[in-house]
Amino acid sequence: MTELTKVVMRLDGVAEAHRLDVYEANGGYKALRKVLGEMKPQEVIDEVKASGLRGKGGAGFPAGLKWSFVPQDHPGPKYLACNADEGEPGTFKDRWIIENNPHQMIEGCIICAYAVGLSHIYVYCRGEFYEGKRKIEQAAKEAYEKGYLGDNILGSGFSTHLTVHTGAGSYECGEETALLTSLEGGRGHPKIKPPFPASEGAWRKPTVINNVETLATVPAVISQGARWHAGMGTEKSKGIKMVCVSGHVERPGIYEVEFGVPISAIINDLAGGVWQGRQIKGYFPGGSSTPVLPAEKVDVPYDYESIAEAGSMLGSGALIVFDSETDIVRMAEVITRFYAWESCGKCTPCREGTRWMLQIYERILNGGGRMEDLELLLSICDNLEFKSFCPFGDAAVSVVRSTVSLYRDEYEEYIREHKVYRRRFTPVKH
Amino acid sequence: MDTQEENLVTLTIDGRQVSVPEGTRLTDAAKAAGIDIPQFCSHRWLEPLGACRMCLVRIEKMPKLETACTTVVREGMVVTTDSDEIRAARKAMLEFHLLNHPLECPVCDKGGECELQDLTEAYGLTKSRYVEDKLARPDSMLTPFLHMNYKRCILCKRCVRYCEEVTGSHLLKVDQRGAWSHIATYGVEGPPDYFSGNVIELCPVGAITSELFRFRGRSWELGKTRTVCNQCAVGCNVELHTRHNELLRIVPAVHPDVDDGHLCDRGRFAYGYANNLPFKHPMTGKGGERREISWEEAENTAAEKIAEVVEKHGANALGLIAGSGLTNEDYVAFRLIAHTHLGTENFFIGEGLIDVGSNPLAILHSLFFDSASIGEILRSDLIVSVGCDLIEEAPVLALRIKQALKGSDRKFISLCAYEPPGYWGPQEHYCYDAGNFLAAAGEIIQVIESGNTGGRWGGLVENLQKARTVAVIYGQDMLRHRNADKCLLALLKIKQAAIRWRKANGIERGHFSLNPALRSANATGALVLNNLEFLVRGQAELPERPHATLRGLFEKAAAGEVKLLYLTGVNPLMTFVDRSLVERAMKAVDYLIVQDVLTNETTERADLLLPVAPWPCREGTYVNLGWRLQRLRASDIVTSLPTNLEVWNRLLIKLGKGSHSTTPARIFDEIARLIPAISHLSFDTIPETGSLLDFRLDEEGERRVAEEIEKVKLDFPRYEPPKDYPLVLVQKLYLMRNSPRMRLSKKMDAVAPEPLAQMHPDDMSASGVAEGQDVVVESVNGEIRLVARRCDWVQRGSVVVGNYLPEAPSNRLVSVDENITYIRVRPSQ
Ligand SMILES: Cc1cc2nc3c(=O)[nH]c(=O)nc-3n(C[C@H](O)[C@H](O)[C@H](O)COP(=O)(O)O)c2cc1C
Numbered sequence A: 001m002t003e004l005t006k007v008v009m010r011l012d013g014v015a016e017a018h019r020l021d022v023y024e025a026n027g028g029y030k031a032l033r034k035v036l037g038e039m040k041p042q043e044v045i046d047e048v049k050a051s052g053l054r055g056k057g058g059a060g061f062p063a064g065l066k067w068s069f070v071p072q073d074h075p076g077p078k079y080l081a082c083n084a085d086e087g088e089p090g091t092f093k094d095r096w097i098i099e100n101n102p103h104q105m106i107e108g109c110i111i112c113a114y115a116v117g118l119s120h121i122y123v124y125c126r127g128e129f130y131e132g133k134r135k136i137e138q139a140a141k142e143a144y145e146k147g148y149l150g151d152n153i154l155g156s157g158f159s160t161h162l163t164v165h166t167g168a169g170s171y172e173c174g175e176e177t178a179l180l181t182s183l184e185g186g187r188g189h190p191k192i193k194p195p196f197p198a199s200e201g202a203w204r205k206p207t208v209i210n211n212v213e214t215l216a217t218v219p220a221v222i223s224q225g226a227r228w229h230a231g232m233g234t235e236k237s238k239g240i241k242m243v244c245v246s247g248h249v250e251r252p253g254i255y256e257v258e259f260g261v262p263i264s265a266i267i268n269d270l271a272g273g274v275w276q277g278r279q280i281k282g283y284f285p286g287g288s289s290t291p292v293l294p295a296e297k298v299d300v301p302y303d304y305e306s307i308a309e310a311g312s313m314l315g316s317g318a319l320i321v322f323d324s325e326t327d328i329v330r331m332a333e334v335i336t337r338f339y340a341w342e343s344c345g346k347c348t349p350c351r352e353g354t355r356w357m358l359q360i361y362e363r364i365l366n367g368g369g370r371m372e373d374l375e376l377l378l379s380i381c382d383n384l385e386f387k388s389f390c391p392f393g394d395a396a397v398s399v400v401r402s403t404v405s406l407y408r409d410e411y412e413e414y415i416r417e418h419k420v421y422r423r424r425f426t427p428v429k430h
Numbered sequence B: 001m002d003t004q005e006e007n008l009v010t011l012t013i014d015g016r017q018v019s020v021p022e023g024t025r026l027t028d029a030a031k032a033a034g035i036d037i038p039q040f041c042s043h044r045w046l047e048p049l050g051a052c053r054m055c056l057v058r059i060e061k062m063p064k065l066e067t068a069c070t071t072v073v074r075e076g077m078v079v080t081t082d083s084d085e086i087r088a089a090r091k092a093m094l095e096f097h098l099l100n101h102p103l104e105c106p107v108c109d110k111g112g113e114c115e116l117q118d119l120t121e122a123y124g125l126t127k128s129r130y131v132e133d134k135l136a137r138p139d140s141m142l143t144p145f146l147h148m149n150y151k152r153c154i155l156c157k158r159c160v161r162y163c164e165e166v167t168g169s170h171l172l173k174v175d176q177r178g179a180w181s182h183i184a185t186y187g188v189e190g191p192p193d194y195f196s197g198n199v200i201e202l203c204p205v206g207a208i209t210s211e212l213f214r215f216r217g218r219s220w221e222l223g224k225t226r227t228v229c230n231q232c233a234v235g236c237n238v239e240l241h242t243r244h245n246e247l248l249r250i251v252p253a254v255h256p257d258v259d260d261g262h263l264c265d266r267g268r269f270a271y272g273y274a275n276n277l278p279f280k281h282p283m284t285g286k287g288g289e290r291r292e293i294s295w296e297e298a299e300n301t302a303a304e305k306i307a308e309v310v311e312k313h314g315a316n317a318l319g320l321i322a323g324s325g326l327t328n329e330d331y332v333a334f335r336l337i338a339h340t341h342l343g344t345e346n347f348f349i350g351e352g353l354i355d356v357g358s359n360p361l362a363i364l365h366s367l368f369f370d371s372a373s374i375g376e377i378l379r380s381d382l383i384v385s386v387g388c389d390l391i392e393e394a395p396v397l398a399l400r401i402k403q404a405l406k407g408s409d410r411k412f413i414s415l416c417a418y419e420p421p422g423y424w425g426p427q428e429h430y431c432y433d434a435g436n437f438l439a440a441a442g443e444i445i446q447v448i449e450s451g452n453t454g455g456r457w458g459g460l461v462e463n464l465q466k467a468r469t470v471a472v473i474y475g476q477d478m479l480r481h482r483n484a485d486k487c488l489l490a491l492l493k494i495k496q497a498a499i500r501w502r503k504a505n506g507i508e509r510g511h512f513s514l515n516p517a518l519r520s521a522n523a524t525g526a527l528v529l530n531n532l533e534f535l536v537r538g539q540a541e542l543p544e545r546p547h548a549t550l551r552g553l554f555e556k557a558a559a560g561e562v563k564l565l566y567l568t569g570v571n572p573l574m575t576f577v578d579r580s581l582v583e584r585a586m587k588a589v590d591y592l593i594v595q596d597v598l599t600n601e602t603t604e605r606a607d608l609l610l611p612v613a614p615w616p617c618r619e620g621t622y623v624n625l626g627w628r629l630q631r632l633r634a635s636d637i638v639t640s641l642p643t644n645l646e647v648w649n650r651l652l653i654k655l656g657k658g659s660h661s662t663t664p665a666r667i668f669d670e671i672a673r674l675i676p677a678i679s680h681l682s683f684d685t686i687p688e689t690g691s692l693l694d695f696r697l698d699e700e701g702e703r704r705v706a707e708e709i710e711k712v713k714l715d716f717p718r719y720e721p722p723k724d725y726p727l728v729l730v731q732k733l734y735l736m737r738n739s740p741r742m743r744l745s746k747k748m749d750a751v752a753p754e755p756l757a758q759m760h761p762d763d764m765s766a767s768g769v770a771e772g773q774d775v776v777v778e779s780v781n782g783e784i785r786l787v788a789r790r791c792d793w794v795q796r797g798s799v800v801v802g803n804y805l806p807e808a809p810s811n812r813l814v815s816v817d818e819n820i821t822y823i824r825v826r827p828s829q
């Protein structure tokens, strides 16, 4: 039986865990006290590096390494942007953290700020997270009152501040440089890299950008040590991950596990297996942006490397399962619609290509497909992928390319039989 | 010249080695190697964006294709810009651009000069794989001049970035997201955008087109003539596009040292008058009795009247004035006719704002020898506008200064009676009390000498002391002043004090230039040629003989000494400082001849009206405010109207006074012999980019002039308002002033400034007037009616009024006999 390893979710089930007193009663802010009292900033960075902690926002970049890129001799100010924009379809872990355990994220932010020398923390919160935003603000207020935030934190001489900034409902604003533009008050368009945010980020000042879950893991890494963290998971994917299981399973939810457990075990042991006793047809291992994997690949170990080897990505940890009854073309259309609507519109291939693909899907679902549409879709994927300005374009083609390749027969059936999708749906806006 | 040590980076592009300065973008490096990389979103005026993805190239060791426009060169980089893979990628990007693009090249204004069309052809995209519905947002008007066709837009954002990065007007933005993104305005009343027209050429496709030009002609059918804009003293280079004897549009001709390709909206759009000339024939008689007459009759009448006056009252009873928008060749001929052929000393050329006669050496020194070219101004460490709202008075220069500030330590500050308002403006503001520039100058000099930099002028003085090179541009608030010559001397003394201070403190100094921003296109040329006697002192061809000042000329006319006034291209009722003096003069003279193009207040009063060919039909030269001599070229429009030279020549013949050349080239070549600064030129060898007139002095000359200025005794009086007229009138020039050219050009009324009395809130309450209220502004000389507007950039104690409001001419309030115009404001009943 697969076990949960609760680290970020250790207070799951504890009543009122979002309150400072409850968090403190459960060992909260001990890591911060330890860092401020006993560790030099560089030691904190080294510890996080040694722990093997990787970013949980999608790319899996080593957190300690990212922190070490910030120039130490820069006169400042330098910033931390905590990415709480969580927009990836299928992902709902950051929301759980900010609503149920916000102090752990804040503690992680402060530790990061201390380690890297950041004078201000911006939590960029998804606009629709009404409750989450209030919970963070409430928690920050408590932290200020208790002296965990503000000037001269706990008498250490170190100061940092925290502001919550809400987005206005755009998936692309979760991409780190678009997030910065939005934070600065601009349209949520990504920026040219280089310069990278670590040297020129928000307002052209050095900025660290980390995901909520990444930062919420940091206090545990400090309290229990790099060795403890590095001892979990696999050789290259160390530690734990909150997996958001959704789709056709009996018990959708968030399950925090060590890297390396088989995906089938997560689905069957933790999420109660495919619902209604049906068979699994395939799944997205890391959210709608990651290529679909077929049922045969359900035993792949849950870690970055194994999933990549299987042809997909671990992404943000959203495991979306679909059963044998699923209409693949319709599913791909729904997700393609998401990308067409969410494309920020900055660069031509993504702006035009996503809508084009959506139009083709709608035509197919309306019974007007042509066999050559499949080659056309794949060709559009080729022209979009790696040619757009930001990784959004690559994300948008994942579902199209993978489903056309894996379930071509379903597409062909639609086209051959002029099948019409049974529900009416909104055609593309003109 | 500032020579910067540049580090070179060497890289290989398509097998060719190139060395370019550090920091160069790959697209520019390729260009240096003679390789063209297609680009839609990039533009030399704008920060790179990386949006269109047309410039994809392969860079060794990079996993994917990279956009050249966003890539900075690195040592040893190996780049491929042409391969099957790259061509396929670009073709794919073109296909994306064309998805929603309508196939309407045959009816699109951009056809023939469209970057999308060119590249589509180059990449041989003939068939579309797109069979879905295109997006079709209906067209709209972004501004009265800019027509937006959304379907054609490829969302390169050049237009938006121009308004953000270059002008700062924030006129445009992108609305919505993804494929539904579209260009929009903010829909709120913002500060006026004087440069909006530049997005027309900037737009790589035909999405933004000129409302005035739309559907009027195909680009390849147009006659194209390079000439110089005649709307202000910057002298932007433009191309006149004509067809069927009509001027259809004006586009920039791109002069790197003048306009860099930007035009202001006045220069670009206010051309309709040329196709809508009010006078086709000479006219005689006033008011209802006015009738058209033949040229023969007109010439005979003029000659008779002139001969009669000379016979009865002597040559000095003739008063001749030429306005500041004529060509240098016109001025030379005008002088010769006035002086040699007619023999009157009552002639004048130009705006007449500065009376050079009071101290010729010092003043001419500042006008000629102290000047800088536009390029030099832009390279100066410190740029100071004095008594000037530069965006209104020299718009493209203001824009280029704004650009020159970007990413440099250069500073742009203002010393004025108000804080020039708006988004584009100077970084620091120093205000003198309205009308009291002289008093302020006295204080500033004291501060410089004391070395003590606190107080009101401390910051200004520190700037003057610190900067190695300083460029001062002074404008209307200093020039439109009875004491303009004294103000200029005061400015010279400030300069000398700063230089002395630096010398005493062992600080190296560079050029400290002074340039006037005069109102009209060739006001600088007019100044030169009005004062020719000082320049060619001692040369036989142009005997040194004093001639009248403009004020003196009007005074003589008003006093009945001048009997006949002959005005060419000048509307003194609006442009001369004192309207009542002009009115008295016009009333007193026996006969008024007006030679002009468009209807204005002065042509209305003419006894004899001689219409001449408009600017697009003129040949000759202008001198811009940066002392660049530039050629005006006539377009292919055939006009039945004569030029100034032709009218004058006919008159001379009728008068039996010989004849004069009607060819500008001949006149130019003659005058070139006399003026050292242009003696190396002939009309036909003036380069396309013009020629800088270098009047600069050598060190010895500078020392002599400095001594001369030291010697000038100058008071720095402070004037206080009388109790019953507690406010000071400040007249401000507005770019979009409702001048005849604007009135007779389509659509320009939409941007004309309102007739406002712009006031400090305290003065509004003290005067008992409210925001938006109709008010009477009065002085001892007269009154005008305006609308009160609260403005935080106006200083307490002053009222800022547009100086060219036909319905409320501010010069009605002014008398040449007063140092300052004191006024009061009251609600109108
Ligand atoms: C289109 C797009 C959307 C993204 N959305 C999010 C998001 O909602 N939350 C997030 O943490 N990271 C998101 N990312 C990843 C971020 O760019 C960035 O890699 C991450 O925040 C870094 O934090 P980490 O290193 O802690 O994972 C997104 C990336 C892309 C390309």
Ligand code: SF4
Binding pocket: A172, A190, A342, A343, A344, A345, A346, A347, A348, A350, A351, A388, A389, A390, A391, A392, A393, A394
């Ligand atoms: S790929 Fe281009 S259009 Fe798409 S989200 Fe990124 S920048 Fe915007």
Ligand code: SF4
Binding pocket: B152, B153, B154, B155, B156, B157, B158, B159, B160, B183, B202, B203, B204, B205, B207, B208
């Ligand atoms: S209107 Fe023209 S310049 Fe502006 S975004 Fe569209 S194509 Fe580009």
Ligand code: FES
Binding pocket: B038, B039, B040, B041, B042, B049, B050, B051, B052, B053, B054, B055, B056, B067, B068, B069, B070
């Ligand atoms: S020119 Fe490089 S992306 Fe547009």
